Amino acid sequence: MAKKPASSKSGGAPVNVSVKDKKTLTSLRRVADDVATCADSGRAPHLDVPSRSLSNVRFNKTKRFLEMGGGTNRRELFNLSQAKSYMQTLLISSGCKRLIEQGKTTSLRGLYYMLKHTIEGTKEETFEDQEDSDSVIEDVEVTLDSLREEMHLYASNRGNLVGPITFIDNGDTIDCTRMGSAGYSIPSICEPDVIQFKDCKADFILHVEKDTVWRRFAEDKFWKKHNCIVSHGGGQPPRGVRRLLHRLHNELKLPVYCLLDNDPWGYYIYSVLKQGSINLAFESVRMGIPEAKYIGLRSKDFDRCKLSNSVKINLNDQDIKRAKQIAEYPWFKDKKPWQKEIQTMLGQGFKLEVESLISKDISYVTEEYVPARLQDKDWLD
Amino acid sequence: MAKKPASSKSGGAPVNVSVKDKKTLTSLRRVADDVATCADSGRAPHLDVPSRSLSNVRFNKTKRFLEMGGGTNRRELFNLSQAKSYMQTLLISSGCKRLIEQGKTTSLRGLYYMLKHTIEGTKEETFEDQEDSDSVIEDVEVTLDSLREEMHLYASNRGNLVGPITFIDNGDTIDCTRMGSAGYSIPSICEPDVIQFKDCKADFILHVEKDTVWRRFAEDKFWKKHNCIVSHGGGQPPRGVRRLLHRLHNELKLPVYCLLDNDPWGYYIYSVLKQGSINLAFESVRMGIPEAKYIGLRSKDFDRCKLSNSVKINLNDQDIKRAKQIAEYPWFKDKKPWQKEIQTMLGQGFKLEVESLISKDISYVTEEYVPARLQDKDWLD
Numbered sequence: 001m002a003k004k005p006a007s008s009k010s011g012g013a014p015v016n017v018s019v020k021d022k023k024t025l026t027s028l029r030r031v032a033d034d035v036a037t038c039a040d041s042g043r044a045p046h047l048d049v050p051s052r053s054l055s056n057v058r059f060n061k062t063k064r065f066l067e068m069g070g071g072t073n074r075r076e077l078f079n080l081s082q083a084k085s086y087m088q089t090l091l092i093s094s095g096c097k098r099l100i101e102q103g104k105t106t107s108l109r110g111l112y113y114m115l116k117h118t119i120e121g122t123k124e125e126t127f128e129d130q131e132d133s134d135s136v137i138e139d140v141e142v143t144l145d146s147l148r149e150e151m152h153l154y155a156s157n158r159g160n161l162v163g164p165i166t167f168i169d170n171g172d173t174i175d176c177t178r179m180g181s182a183g184y185s186i187p188s189i190c191e192p193d194v195i196q197f198k199d200c201k202a203d204f205i206l207h208v209e210k211d212t213v214w215r216r217f218a219e220d221k222f223w224k225k226h227n228c229i230v231s232h233g234g235g236q237p238p239r240g241v242r243r244l245l246h247r248l249h250n251e252l253k254l255p256v257y258c259l260l261d262n263d264p265w266g267y268y269i270y271s272v273l274k275q276g277s278i279n280l281a282f283e284s285v286r287m288g289i290p291e292a293k294y295i296g297l298r299s300k301d302f303d304r305c306k307l308s309n310s311v312k313i314n315l316n317d318q319d320i321k322r323a324k325q326i327a328e329y330p331w332f333k334d335k336k337p338w339q340k341e342i343q344t345m346l347g348q349g350f351k352l353e354v355e356s357l358i359s360k361d362i363s364y365v366t367e368e369y370v371p372a373r374l375q376d377k378d379w380l381d
Numbered sequence: 382m383a384k385k386p387a388s389s390k391s392g393g394a395p396v397n398v399s400v401k402d403k404k405t406l407t408s409l410r411r412v413a414d415d416v417a418t419c420a421d422s423g424r425a426p427h428l429d430v431p432s433r434s435l436s437n438v439r440f441n442k443t444k445r446f447l448e449m450g451g452g453t454n455r456r457e458l459f460n461l462s463q464a465k466s467y468m469q470t471l472l473i474s475s476g477c478k479r480l481i482e483q484g485k486t487t488s489l490r491g492l493y494y495m496l497k498h499t500i501e502g503t504k505e506e507t508f509e510d511q512e513d514s515d516s517v518i519e520d521v522e523v524t525l526d527s528l529r530e531e532m533h534l535y536a537s538n539r540g541n542l543v544g545p546i547t548f549i550d551n552g553d554t555i556d557c558t559r560m561g562s563a564g565y566s567i568p569s570i571c572e573p574d575v576i577q578f579k580d581c582k583a584d585f586i587l588h589v590e591k592d593t594v595w596r597r598f599a600e601d602k603f604w605k606k607h608n609c610i611v612s613h614g615g616g617q618p619p620r621g622v623r624r625l626l627h628r629l630h631n632e633l634k635l636p637v638y639c640l641l642d643n644d645p646w647g648y649y650i651y652s653v654l655k656q657g658s659i660n661l662a663f664e665s666v667r668m669g670i671p672e673a674k675y676i677g678l679r680s681k682d683f684d685r686c687k688l689s690n691s692v693k694i695n696l697n698d699q700d701i702k703r704a705k706q707i708a709e710y711p712w713f714k715d716k717k718p719w720q721k722e723i724q725t726m727l728g729q730g731f732k733l734e735v736e737s738l739i740s741k742d743i744s745y746v747t748e749e750y751v752p753a754r755l756q757d758k759d760w761l762d
Contacts, residue, residue, distance in 0.1 A: 104600060104743050107593035113739045116691045125691055157563050157592045158615075160538070169561030180550030181575055182538050185566035188596070194562055211538045212488035215569070219485060234539075310497045310506055358494045362485050 018193040020150060021100050027144040028097045035090070044079075047089055048072040050142040050282070057281040059330035064290035066281035068142070084124075088136045089143070091115050091126060096140065099152035105189065107154055108134055142282045147191075149243070154188035159241040160211065161186060162218050163229030164201040165248075170194055176229070183218060186231070190244040200252050205229045205245060206370065207237075208259045209269060209296075213354050213365070220366040226374075229254070236269055242287045245273065249289050256289050257379065259370060260296035263313075263351035264322035267332075267342070270294045275331050290331075293379040295370065297352045299344035305369070311356035315349055337380050399574040401531060402481050408525040409478045416471070425460075428470055429453040431523040431663070438662040440711035445671035447662035449523070465505075469517045470524070472496050472507060477521070480533035486570065488535055489515055523663045528572075530624070535569035540622035541592065542567060543599050544610030545582040546629075551575055557610070564599060567612070571625040581633050586610045586626060587751065588618075589640045590650060590677075594735050594746070601747040607755070610635070617650055623668045626654065630670050637670050638760065640751060641677035644694075644732035645703035648713075648723070651675045656712050671712075674760040676751065678733045680725035686750070692737035696730055718761050 017025070031047070038045040050056070051071035060067045075086040095115045099106060106114065112133040117126055127133045141148055148155075160183040167174040169187065176184045187194065206228055208214050214232035217223070223230045229248070233241040248254050258273060260266035274292045276284030301307065315323075323342050332338040345351065357365045373379060398406070412428070419426040431437070432452035441448045456467040476496045480487060487495065493514040498507055508514045522529055529536075543564040548555040550568065557565045568575065587609055589595050595613035598604070604611045610629070614622040629635050639654060641647035655673045657665035682688065696704075704723050713719040726732065738746045754760060 099743070102743065105596065106739065106743060107596070107736070109593060109734075109736050110597075110739045110743075113692060113734075113736050114743065116740065117689055118691055154593070154596065156615075157541070157596070158539075160566055167561065169563075172559040172561045174561050178553040179560075180548065180553045180555050180565070180568065181570065182550075182566035182568040184561070185541055185563035187561065187563040188592075189562065211569075212490060212535070215486065215488070215535065215538070216491075234537075308498055310499055311494060353490075353494075355488070355490050356494050358487065358491050359497065362480070362483065362487060362491075362495065 017100070017103075020191060020193050024144065024146050024150045025097065025100055027146060028093050028100075031090070031093050031143070044076050045086075046074050046076040047086060047143065048074055049089065049139045052138060052142060052279070052282070054278065057278060059275075061330075064275070064331065065288060066276055066278065066284040068281050085136070085139075088126065088133070089139055092133065092136045092140050096151040096153070105152040105154055107156075108137060108148075111137070111153060138280065145282070147243075147283060147286060149189045149191050149239070155239045157185070157188040157240060158234040158238045159186040159232055160184060160214065161229055161231035161244075163205075163223040164227065165197070165229055166199040168196040168198050173198065177223075181215075181218070183214075186233075186241050186244055188238065188240040190240050190247065192247070195244065195247075197248070197252060200248075200254075201227065202229045202254060203227050204255045204257060205231060205248060206257050206259060207245060207273070207292075208232045209261060209266060209354065210235060213259070216363070217366055220363050222366045222370070226371070233269075237273065239287065242273060245292075246287055246289055249291070256292040257295045257374070258292055259354060259365075260294065261351065261353045262297035262299060262301070262345060263315075263353070264319050264326055266296050267294075267326050268322070270296070271326065271329060271331070275329075278329075293381055295373045295379040297354055297356075298380075299341060299348055299352075301352060302348070302350075305357065305360065307352070307356060308359060311352065311359050312350040313353065315346070315351055319351065320346060335381070341380060398481070398484075401572060401574050405525065405527050405531045406478065406481055408527060409474050409481075412471070412474050412524070425457055426467075427455050427457040428467060428524065429455055430470065430520045433519060433523060433660070433663070435659065438659060440656075442711075445656075445712065446669060447657055447659065447665040449662050466517070466520075469507065469514070470520055473514065473517045473521050477532040477534070486533040486535055488537075489518060489529075492518070492534060519661065526663070528624075528664060528667060530570045530572050530620070536620045538566070538569040538621060539615040539619045540567040540613055541565060541595065542610055542612035542625075544586075544604040545608065546578070546610055547580040549577040549579050554579065558604075562596075562599070564595075567614075567622050567625055569619065569621040571621050571628065573628070576625065576628075578629070578633060581629075581635075582608065583610045583635060584608050585636045585638060586612060586629060587638050587640060588626060588654070588673075589613045590642060590647060590735065591616060594640070597744065598747055601744050603747045603751070607752070614650075618654065620668065623654060626673075627668055627670055630672070637673040638676045638755070639673055640735060640746075641675065642732065642734045643678035643680060643682070643726060644696075644734070645700050645707055647677050648707050649703070651677070652707065652710060652712070656710075659710075674762055676754045676760040678735055678737075679761075680722060680729055680733075682733060683729070683731075686738065686741065688733070688737060689740060692733065692740055693731040694734070696727070696732055700732065701727060716762070722761060 035045045051073050056069040056071040058067055075082045077083055077086050095111055112130045162183040163176055165176050211232050211234050217230045249256050258270050260269050276288040327342045357369055416426045432454050437450040437452040439448055456463045458464055458467050476492050493511045541564040544557055546557050592613050592615050598611045630637050639651050641650050657669040708723045738750055
């Protein structure tokens with residue numbers, strides 16, 4: 001598609017292929033080999049892509065993970081309705097192979113541009129828009145059983161943390177107690193070959209929803225008093241944050257507490273941290289933290305904390321609809337405390353943001369609210 | 382409003398008030414003293430708030446800064462239509478005084494919640510919603526001639542940088558060549574009492590629009606080859622990023638080059654970095670960088686870089702409208718190269734994103750595009 005002399009300056013240098021990269025490359029090559037085998041034996045090349053439809057997803061109550069069933073969709077080259085998606089799947093696979101071999105990473109949008117072109121002799125584009133390629137990337141992820149990060153693709157980078165832990169990040173030693181006023185910037189790729197845990201003295205992780213709330217905890221040195229890591233994901237946490245929390249939880253056995261708003265959006269953030277998203281069930285086992293606890297605001301806090309009417313925010317129709325949907329999620333459906341929580345919010349007709357606690361005192365949230373919840377083990381599971 | 386014993390744990394500790402804080406406190410006290418003086422002398426208390434309307438803003442072509450004229454609006458306590466905004470202005474002032482005295486900072490939303498309450502004996506709220514208080518915060522900024530950061534208020538924290546510079550950030554020494562794969566996280570407050578420049582070897586700053594593009598530059602160690610700082614602001618750069626770039630440019634004399642998309646949004650980001658926003662003209666002198674150069678994509682790049690039709694994105698009505706508005710900005714209006722650039726884009730009918738260069742090669746942007754622009758001094762001013 002394009003000449004590549006320039007890239008040889010950095011891209012062509014011998015690249016250290018990590019164990020993880022070798023594994024991904026092997027999976028990618030297997031896809032290609034299958035095509036060749038089919039062709040050699042005179043059979044029509046095809047791919048069996050695990051089905052990502054909801055009917056192929058189930059919640060394993062014992063393991064508390066979303067799991068994909070065995071359903072697959074066949075994509076055949078010599079089938080008019082499947083040829084395009086077959087070609088797209090191979091194109092994405094070959095693009096990722098190129099990234100890994102060159103030791104480079106790119107964004108979903110980057111890969112889209114890298115592979116988008118008009119197919120020779122036609123007016124057909126390989127991908128119409130980025131949604132088109134994003135969806136095929138997910139197909140390749142499930143086909144290879146690889147996270148997109150392992151295919152050298154990254155999502156947006158957002159989120160910070162502070163606390164008594166030292167990382168090796170891309171060779172740099174990062175003491176997260178000494179990273180300045182914004183803390184350590186959590187990278188978009190947090191796989192073990194990029195981030196290693198060198199030393200951790202923290203007892204737990206407090207994950208807060210917003211950077212503005214995080215700053216209160218950082219300023220009050222909450223992490224020092226309570227010997228913990230305090231992280232945020234700038235709202236809905238990006239994949240890098242989820243993956244890092246997952247690894248900290250599983251490899252270092254740190255409990256994770258989530259301080260979120262008492263509204264459907266806060267519930268949803270908790271749900272994604274805990275179980276992953278239903279549409280991306282396959283990643284749940286490497287991103288989800290089923291043991292994560294919700295210590296966010298509760299409907300009872302209006303009375304318990306003696307909040308004033310001024311801080312109430314009325315639920316709108318969208319909130320009510322979302323709350324009812326979330327109540328039906330398999331991991332909330334059988335949990336009485338969650339059902340009660342959501343019903344109370346709906347009954348009261350208003351939501352509460354973490355920031356509203358500032359109406360009590362600037363540091364009420366760090367000095368009273370969270371310490372009391374932790375001491376009383378008063379959280380939702 | 383609320384009892385405050387808890388805050389004494391940290392808030393009541395003797396707080397080191399910096400020189401900057403003392404200056405802001407003095408301005409705040411002057412506002413309060415004026416009220417007392419009026420009351421003592423039997424006059425109606427009032428405030429003269431510099432007018433933030435467009436008619437009171439002009440572009441100083443010599444200094445290349447937006448300036449506010451001398452127009453003010455009087456707010457009187459004993460005037461039915463002004464009493465509320467008068468009280469709100471004093472309320473915000475007193476809230477900021479409290480923050481400074483306690484040595485704490487909060488977000489705009491935090492201050493809103495801190496001060497929102499039902500006025501005793503009435504059903505009137507001090508602020509209906511956050512827009513209400515945000516606007517008064519801007520009034521107080523112009524009245525005191527203080528940035529909101531000096532009043533201990535912060536905006537969202539977003540943006541990262543990498544390169545040969547060492548900061549002291551809140552007492553921590555930060556070597557920005559060794560901050561891991563996401564780089565140094567630029568704080569929301571970058572005032573001199575928080576961030577000091579310890580050592581800088583960089584020759585210039587390359588500011589890129591998005592974190593995803595930034596990662597390409599970080600991965601390719603562009604900052605090392607070209608001895609520069611590479612920053613991003615996650616789209617429209619937040620105030621912290623603008624303030625830090627402003628300080629680096631003015632205190633360390635580093636030229637700033639902006640690598641942005643060839644679309645109205647990219648032009649607008651450049652415009653804000655360069656001149657500030659028209660609505661917040663008063664901050665322009667401490668946030669704007671009139672000498673910043675645009676080395677983002679150009680309409681001619683489609684031919685010059687031999688890009689394929691696949692990467693074109695058609696302009697929509699909104700793009701066309703915005704482009705025409707931006708062409709009328711006082712700092713673009715008299716500049717032929719900018720007028721030509723915008724007309725060419727409108728004539729071609731499509732926009733180009735920086736990411737589209739990846740269709741040439743993964744590292745084309747870091748190894749060919751930007752080095753060539755810098756070498757040829759081919760930028761827009």
